[in-house]
Amino acid sequence: MARHALRQYMDTHCTTWQTGEHWYAVHTKPRMEYMVRDLLLNRGISAYLPLLAVAHRRSERSRPDRPFLARYLFARMNLARISFSSINWSPGVTRVVSFGGRPAVVPDEAVQWLRHRLAQIDPGDYLQGLPLRPGDRVRVSGGPLKDLEALFERRLSSRGRAQVFIEILGRLTSCQIDLNSLERVAG
Numbered sequence: 001m002a003r004h005a006l007r008q009y010m011d012t013h014c015t016t017w018q019t020g021e022h023w024y025a026v027h028t029k030p031r032m033e034y035m036v037r038d039l040l041l042n043r044g045i046s047a048y049l050p051l052l053a054v055a056h057r058r059s060e061r062s063r064p065d066r067p068f069l070a071r072y073l074f075a076r077m078n079l080a081r082i083s084f085s086s087i088n089w090s091p092g093v094t095r096v097v098s099f100g101g102r103p104a105v106v107p108d109e110a111v112q113w114l115r116h117r118l119a120q121i122d123p124g125d126y127l128q129g130l131p132l133r134p135g136d137r138v139r140v141s142g143g144p145l146k147d148l149e150a151l152f153e154r155r156l157s158s159r160g161r162a163q164v165f166i167e168i169l170g171r172l173t174s175c176q177i178d179l180n181s182l183e184r185v186a187g
Contacts, residue, residue, distance in 0.1 A: 021078040023048075023106040025097040032092035033067045039090055046076035050114050052121060068118060074111055079103060137185040138164065140177060149185060150175070 026047075028036045033049055040047040050073070051065040067073070071094070075087070084103060088095050096103045136152040150164035153174070160179045165172040 020080075021076055023074045023076050023108060023111050024079075024103050025106055026073050026075050026087065027094040027097055028071050028073065029092050029094055030071060033071065033073055036090065036092040037073055039092065040073075040075050040087075045082065047073055048076075048111060048115070049073040050118055052118065068114075074106060132162075138182040139185050140164075140166075140181055141183045142181045143177070145175065145177070150177070150182070152182070155179070 026036060026040075037047045037049040050068040052068045053065050075096075077087075084096065087093060098104055132152050132155065134151075134153055138150050138152050140146055140148050140150060145166060148166050150166045151172070153163040153165055155162050156176060161176050162179050162182065164175055164177055164182070166175050167173070
């Protein structure tokens with residue numbers, strides 16, 4: 001929902017390149033958001049990578065957060081001082097989002113709104129970066145019910161438990177499962 005609202009806001013309020021320092025959306029290659037952010041920061045360019053905290057990490061080595069907008073981040077720069085092509089040709093960058101060959105300016109308000117919105121999100125309500133809703137199909141990835149498909153019903157507590165329905169002997173049975181033992185089923 002937040003992604004759709006942001007896209008709608010950008011479609012209506014974004015203008016093309018202007019003089020001065022502005023936010024621009026940078027489209028990255030898959031799983032290169034962190035690298036591009038660090039590259040921009042090392043060049044002295046302000047960068048904002050919208051991140052969503054991960055409620056349950058699979059291991060201690062995994063990141064505590066993940067990009068909220070896969071393959072996108074925002075860079076605040078003055079394109080009169082920084083070569084547009086130097087950003088487009090940077091390692092890990094696919095392109096700076098442009099319309100009609102001109103980079104699209106993202107309003108400060110859009111970036112502020114996104115920062116504010118992400119600060120309000122409870123990561124426990126998300127699984128693999130997407131919101132969990134009643135009726136979502138999930139698969140149990142561990143424990144005695146491993147590999148069974150289930151229907152997500154609701155999150156039970158901040159301790160990472162969820163109520164799901166699993167078909168056992170021809171009827172749906174309510175079960176409580178750790179959220180980190182669930183995987184989203186494609187389709």
